[in-house]
Amino acid sequence: MPVQTAQNEMRLEILSRPENVGLVRVAVAAFASQLEFTLGEIEEIKVAVSEAVSNSILHAYDGPGRIGVTGRIDGQALEITVEDWGKGIPDVEEARQPAFSTDPERMGLGFVFMESFMDDLEVTSQPGKGTVVHMRKVCRAPAVQ
Amino acid sequence: MPVQTAQNEMRLEILSRPENVGLVRVAVAAFASQLEFTLGEIEEIKVAVSEAVSNSILHAYDGPGRIGVTGRIDGQALEITVEDWGKGIPDVEEARQPAFSTDPERMGLGFVFMESFMDDLEVTSQPGKGTVVHMRKVCRAPAVQ
Amino acid sequence: MLVQEVFSAGHVILRLEGELDLGTAETFRRAAEEALERHGSYRLVLNLAGVSFIDSSGLGAILGRYRRIAQRQGRMALVAPPENVRAMLELSGVFKVIPIYDSEQKALAG
Amino acid sequence: MLVQEVFSAGHVILRLEGELDLGTAETFRRAAEEALERHGSYRLVLNLAGVSFIDSSGLGAILGRYRRIAQRQGRMALVAPPENVRAMLELSGVFKVIPIYDSEQKALAG
Ligand SMILES: Nc1ncnc2c1ncn2[C@@H]1O[C@H](COP(=O)(O)OP(=O)(O)O)[C@@H](O)[C@H]1O
Ligand SMILES: Nc1ncnc2c1ncn2[C@@H]1O[C@H](COP(=O)(O)OP(=O)(O)O)[C@@H](O)[C@H]1O
Helix, strand or coil: CCCCCCEEEEEEEEECCHHHHHHHHHHHHHHHCCCCCCHHHHHHHHHHHHHHHHHHHHHHCCCCCEEEEEEEEECCEEEEEEEECCCCCCCHHHHCCCCCCCCCCCCCCHHHHHHHHCCEEEEEEECCCEEEEEEEEECCCCCCC | CCCCCCEEEEEEEEECCHHHHHHHHHHHHHHHCCCCCCHHHHHHHHHHHHHHHHHHHHHHCCCCCEEEEEEEEECCEEEEEEEECCCCCCCHHHHCCCCCCCCCCCCCCHHHHHHHHCCEEEEEEECCCEEEEEEEEECCCCCCC | CEEEEEEECCEEEEEEEEEECCCCHHHHHHHHHHHHHHHCCCEEEEEEEEEEEECHHHHHHHHHHHHHHHHCCCEEEEECCCHHHHHHHHHCCHHHHCCEECCHHHHHHC | CEEEEEEECCEEEEEEEEEECCCCHHHHHHHHHHHHHHHCCCEEEEEEEEEEEECHHHHHHHHHHHHHHHHCCCEEEEECCCHHHHHHHHHCCHHHHCCEECCHHHHHHC
């Protein structure tokens, strides 16, 4: 039985390089494990984080840039924010459509996966300023005593 | 063969709570894996990081506090800095002695492990201001092509 | 991401091990292109049994190989994805395009 | 950290699984104290086969149990530490104080 966690927080900053996706994923998964998520739910959280961070790495910057990832546990809820200070998304609604991608090599499923694997997804973006992706997932597993 | 990494950086901030040691360890291990360290060396890095972070959690603050962890890869060298803004260590030389501990329940081996598992260890501390532990380990594995 | 290569019955067999994401997709892409070219074959069997994680970048890398192979009238098959990887192949629709078998033998027999 | 408990031949056997560090030492400490008290026995066999990581906090927690048990003229044994854990038991000197066996059977036989 994990330690009862009323409230916890973490903040991670990485450079926008493909080889850094994995470390964000394991850090957030370890953080999320402080709630009693099932293994399947942890897997879903890993995919969602991977998609958000991969988007910032791929789409936000032409050159090098920074990406910030914040995790928060509040009661039984896990909140994850991924932000960059890059190009931004001109039309967020369009970007969130399945199969929409500005890169012909990609599937356009990033936002779809984030949305289906988390309970809430909020995307705020300002062209030229950057993008903030906020996700939330509630842990519903009954606490086995 | 990992991607050739000339230079990389990560920064992680956590709250000084025991349940957060594990997530720092996995994040730094994933980061270190970008160099071609052996599994045994990764294990050593995990212990060293665990000791430094555990020290800040245990000894730096009476109440809640923050801990910062920075990772840097520069050529074949991994550098890790763990810092807190807590009590500080009055006599660093004494604190680094084997078996020295201000807590009777502990072994006083934290600094000993950091020193024996890393190539370099620098400890800077200012009473009332905080502590900075800087560690360095060079990856010597021949790059197998 | 480790890639092991075997050539059998006119097919390039690649056995992947590790996480297939944005950080490793390029390693896989290069290994696949290079092996297909070297063997002058456009038949690829991708053994996914050792893949512990996949996301849309990984799925895209697999689909990208399929597209190149299809252009050249080749053939591609996936083998033994673990439960979590199989779920992603289904959600993304990749499993409708590329057939999945539970062993390399069956994939070669086609 | 998962702790499985078995009572056999007058000994409490605890099988640990996971990482033994500052974050999990307290779970282990409580499980051990509680089991010894419940069984009114001060003989503890600690199976470490499932321990994937240990640092000085984990070693300290093990040594802490040993001290309490020694105070009460009990006995404690460690079983089957994986290679990395064994190295830490040696470096810290814990293996000089608490005997290590490669099976629970041998630890019970003493
Ligand atoms: N952080 C970001 N910065 C700039 N553009 C982004 C960002 N995230 C997503 N986008 C845009 O939204 C589109 C859709 O994203 P997504 O659904 O993840 O698909 P994909 O990444 O496969 O293209 C991307 O193609 C890109 O144009
Ligand atoms: N970050 C820190 N802040 C304040 N004091 C510290 C810090 N790190 C270490 N110390 C002091 O140094 C002593 C020795 O540390 P260490 O060798 O890691 O052993 P242990 O943690 O087992 O006591 C500690 O007992 C503590 O008094």
